[in-house]
Amino acid sequence: xxxxxxxxxxxxxxxxxxxxxxxxxxxxxxxxxxxxxxxxxxxxxxxxxxxxxxxxxxxxxxxxxxxxxxxxxxxxxxxxxxxxxxxxxxxxxxxxxxxxxxxxxxxxxxxxxxxxxxxxxxxxxxxxxxxxxxxxxxxxxxxxxxxxxxxxxxxxxxxxxxxxxxxxxxxxxxxxxxxxxxxxxxxxxxxxxxxxxxxxxxxxxxxxxxxxxxxxxxxxxxxxxxxxxxxxxxxxxxxxxxxxxxxxxxxxxxxxxxxxxxxxxxxxxxxxxxxxxxxxxxxxxxxxxxxxxxxxxxxxxxxxxxxxxxxxxxxxxxxxxxxxxxxxxxxxxxxxxxxxxxxxx
Amino acid sequence: xxxxxxxxxxxxxxxxxxxxxxxxxxxxxxxxxxxxxxxxxxxxxxxxxxxxxxxxxxxxxxxxxxxxxxxxxxxxxxxxxxxxxxxxxxxxxxxxxxxxxxxxxxxxxxxxxxxxxxxxxxxxxxxxxxxxxxxxxxxxxxxxxxxxxxxxxxxxxxxxxxxxxxxxxxxxxxxxxxxxxxxxxxxxxxxxxxxxxxxxxxxxxxxxxxxxxxxxxxxxxxxxxxxxxxxxxxxxxxxxxxxxxxxxxxxxxxxxxxxxxxxxxxxxxxxxxxxxxxxxxxxxxxxxxxxxxxxxxxxxxxxxxxxxxxxxxxxxxxxxxxxxxxxxxxxxxxxxxxxxxxxxxxxxxxxxxxxxxxxxxxxxxxxxxxxxxxxxxxxxxxxxxxxxxxxxxxxxxxxxxxxxxxxxxxxxxxxxxxxxxxxxxxxxxxxxxxxxxxxxxxxxxxxxxxxxxxxxxxxxxxxxxxxxxxxxxxxxxxxxxxxxxxxxxxxxxx
Numbered sequence: 001x002x003x004x005x006x007x008x009x010x011x012x013x014x015x016x017x018x019x020x021x022x023x024x025x026x027x028x029x030x031x032x033x034x035x036x037x038x039x040x041x042x043x044x045x046x047x048x049x050x051x052x053x054x055x056x057x058x059x060x061x062x063x064x065x066x067x068x069x070x071x072x073x074x075x076x077x078x079x080x081x082x083x084x085x086x087x088x089x090x091x092x093x094x095x096x097x098x099x100x101x102x103x104x105x106x107x108x109x110x111x112x113x114x115x116x117x118x119x120x121x122x123x124x125x126x127x128x129x130x131x132x133x134x135x136x137x138x139x140x141x142x143x144x145x146x147x148x149x150x151x152x153x154x155x156x157x158x159x160x161x162x163x164x165x166x167x168x169x170x171x172x173x174x175x176x177x178x179x180x181x182x183x184x185x186x187x188x189x190x191x192x193x194x195x196x197x198x199x200x201x202x203x204x205x206x207x208x209x210x211x212x213x214x215x216x217x218x219x220x221x222x223x224x225x226x227x228x229x230x231x232x233x234x235x236x237x238x239x240x241x242x243x244x245x246x247x248x249x250x251x252x253x254x255x256x257x258x259x260x261x262x263x264x265x266x267x268x269x270x271x272x273x274x275x276x277x278x279x280x281x282x283x284x285x286x287x288x289x290x291x292x293x294x295x296x297x298x299x300x301x302x303x304x305x306x307x308x309x310x311x312x313x314x315x316x317x318x319x320x321x322x323x324x325x326x327x328x329x330x331x332x333x334x335x336x337x338x339x340x341x342x343x344x345x
Numbered sequence: 346x347x348x349x350x351x352x353x354x355x356x357x358x359x360x361x362x363x364x365x366x367x368x369x370x371x372x373x374x375x376x377x378x379x380x381x382x383x384x385x386x387x388x389x390x391x392x393x394x395x396x397x398x399x400x401x402x403x404x405x406x407x408x409x410x411x412x413x414x415x416x417x418x419x420x421x422x423x424x425x426x427x428x429x430x431x432x433x434x435x436x437x438x439x440x441x442x443x444x445x446x447x448x449x450x451x452x453x454x455x456x457x458x459x460x461x462x463x464x465x466x467x468x469x470x471x472x473x474x475x476x477x478x479x480x481x482x483x484x485x486x487x488x489x490x491x492x493x494x495x496x497x498x499x500x501x502x503x504x505x506x507x508x509x510x511x512x513x514x515x516x517x518x519x520x521x522x523x524x525x526x527x528x529x530x531x532x533x534x535x536x537x538x539x540x541x542x543x544x545x546x547x548x549x550x551x552x553x554x555x556x557x558x559x560x561x562x563x564x565x566x567x568x569x570x571x572x573x574x575x576x577x578x579x580x581x582x583x584x585x586x587x588x589x590x591x592x593x594x595x596x597x598x599x600x601x602x603x604x605x606x607x608x609x610x611x612x613x614x615x616x617x618x619x620x621x622x623x624x625x626x627x628x629x630x631x632x633x634x635x636x637x638x639x640x641x642x643x644x645x646x647x648x649x650x651x652x653x654x655x656x657x658x659x660x661x662x663x664x665x666x667x668x669x670x671x672x673x674x675x676x677x678x679x680x681x682x683x684x685x686x687x688x689x690x691x692x693x694x695x696x697x698x699x700x701x702x703x704x705x706x707x708x709x710x711x712x713x714x715x716x717x718x719x720x721x722x723x724x725x726x727x728x729x730x731x732x733x734x735x736x737x738x739x740x741x742x743x744x745x746x747x748x749x750x751x752x753x754x755x756x757x758x759x760x761x762x763x764x765x766x767x768x769x770x771x772x773x774x775x776x777x778x779x780x781x782x783x784x785x786x787x788x789x790x791x792x793x794x795x796x797x798x799x800x801x802x803x804x805x806x807x808x809x810x811x812x813x814x815x816x817x818x819x820x821x822x823x824x825x826x827x828x829x830x831x832x833x834x835x836x837x838x839x
Contacts, residue, residue, distance in 0.1 A: 007776040008680075009680060009682065011515070012711050013767050017717050017769045235723070290723070294723075333737075341590075342589065
């Protein structure tokens with residue numbers, strides 16, 4: 001009998017890129033539910049426009065590059081980019097801004113470098129950063145979350161989200177229903193010479209353990225992230241390092257000056273902390289490669305985010321922290337090559 | 346014992362060993378014909394010492410060698426040499442010159458096969474020579490001549506003989522079966538090898554997923570009462586049985602990059618090799634047969650078979666009840682590092698520990714694999730037992746960047762296939778690295794050739810120069826003689 005003579009190994013684990021990507025999308029579900037429950041259905045609108053735009057942009061880019069689009073559309077990576085961007089932008093954003101950000105993420109963030117696996121920057125953060133710099137007013141206007149004021153109903157949030165999505169002037173009809181995020185409010189308050197305990201005592205900024213609204217999203221993202229770590233889709237190094245890089249300095253600063261420095265709990269459960277630690281910074285393509293390199297990379301993101309939150313011009317800073325550390329990846333990789341078995345250190 | 350340190354990473358795989366391991370070793374009836382490849386898997390062949398038509402008995406030397414990487418071959422059955430020709434073989438390149446012997450059904454034994462009267466009285470050197478003459482080679486999968494390894498261990502004064510009973514590769518369980526049924530042979534062979542290697546202690550290492558083998562070997566060791574002979578139960582993780590990784594698990598010392606286990610004070614031998622040594626010591630029988638696992642979803646009754654070297658694989662498969670379903674690949678070895686063979690007419694080699702007949706059930710995922718770009722997930726690095734960064738190596742391999750390949754340690758890759766196994770982009774990394782190593786070898790060979798050519802040219806020019814100088818000097822001599830006043834007949838005539 002004759003047989004085929006393909007090279008070893010003859011078996012593979014069969015854990016493919018599409019499966020990895022869809023696990024990531026699945027792990028975002030809890031955060032998505034929390035998001036929709038607290039801020040209305042805007043996220044779903046943003047998700048739909050981001051996914052459609054991302055798939056179209058991916059297909060167009062591959063066509064222009066003369067590649068077969070089918071496998072790339074099936075691998076799910078572009079949907080992860082779309083999801084991460086949709087989670088990062090305000091749910092009230094007019095649809096064309098979401099579409100613009102997504103198209104820029106896929107085209108400028110990914111395909112100009114050669115597509116999947118080649119991009120030095122996290123594509124979703126490229127799109128987010130461009131939108132934030134170019135449209136600061138739209139990008140910092142969020143609905144006041146459900147857990148701040150019990151008199152507002154979810155259906156009101158839904159109508160407002162739809163209006164915002166369609167580009168209506170929200171100030172005319174929905175004044176008071178929109179506002180800055182918790183981190184933004186704290187920033188502004190501290191700028192007006194309030195102390196942090198005074199601001200927190202107001203109750204509309206922070207709840208029991210974190211920022212209003214965002215605390216629950218962060219908690220849900222943490223749960224989804226832990227699922228990814230438990231399935232070994234995400235290894236622990238980057239999330240732990242990001243949280244360490246952010247929380248250790250904030251613990252020290254809060255200890256030194258509790259009047260103005262945000263404590264670690266508030267830092268951990270506000271803004272995009274958990275999303276960044278478990279979903280954004282862990283994008284393998286734009287992260288450092290070795291375990292040791294990933295610890296440095298994650299710690300750098302956490303630290304830069306803390307610096308921007310504390311002294312920078314933006315309330316959150318996770319996106320810029322990720323992009324800056326993306327820049328540092330070749331340098332980190334160069335100096336964190338693991339010792340090869342049998343070689344001197 | 347040194348502090349335990351582990352080799353980097355590794356992975357616990359589905360072992361698929363229960364398929365073949367439940368039943369005792371089957372003794373194969375003598376096949377009608379054997380096909381002995383002169384190259385038994387190391388890439389170096391022996392020289393035939395018989396001609397077509399020669400009558401041979403069991404144990405007659407049919408091919409000898411002086412090459413340290415080749416091993417002598419003996420007729421595993423009595424009969425006639427019917428062909429010496431190039432045939433498909435289970436070796437690199439897929440073909441080797443083979444000696445084909447047709448059996449005559451008798452059990453005539455060569456006169457030279459006599460029990461070794463007292464192996465203990467032989468010096469280590471004599472022992473090694475006798476083992477070389479008996480054609481004993483590593484039965485763990487490499488087929489490397491045992492005597493050559495013993496010599497390098499003595500040169501480097503290795504103190505520890507490490508007997509490898511890890512058998513970490515999926516599907517293979519012939520060592521397990523052998524240890525369970527012939528633990529005393531394994532221990533006897535280990536003691537002979539320990540002396541031949543000049544080692545002071547012997548450690549037998551077995552993975553913890555083989556409790557029956559562990560119990561049998563523990564019993565055999567107990568009967569010996571030798572303090573310098575111990576059993577080490579090690580975790581079942583792939584590739585625990587790879588030589589360097591095993592050395593580290595057992596001794597806590599790393600084998601230097603580019604070096605041999607002997608550089609870390611250890612010589613490794615397979616448990617099956619030890620059993621073959623014991624067989625030689627008790628009966629004088631050279632290496633004529635081995636135990637081989639015949640398994641996979643493509644055979645009717647997976648089992649372990651003791652079969653003569655050279656037995657056509659078709660005969661082994663017939664002994665296991667024949668093919669079942671649609672066999673797609675015939676693999677010599679296990680699922681991770683086994684070599685896919687083109688045909689079942691090839692003969693069993695000394696190095697072949699497993700015949701894995703794979704169907705779609707066994708290798709379907711690999712067959713359906715679609716290669717995607719690397720997403721730098723690093724899963725490959727997190728399992729690499731050599732501590733390499735396969736994703737970086739892959740970039741270097743695609744770019745054919747030789748310096749980067751060397752710096753990133755492509756030579757330290759042990760070809761275990763784990764990076765390939767876990768890669769979510771389904772990139773055939775192991776094969777890319779094999780290819781890169783081959784290109785490095787070729788480049789080194791080309792550079793060597795160029796250096797040789799340059800040197801030859803320079804020497805040639807120097808010789809021409811010397812010849813010209815010599816000629817010139819001779820001419821000058823003649824001229825000087827011609828001009829010398831006393832010698833010149835015309836001189837003084839004026």
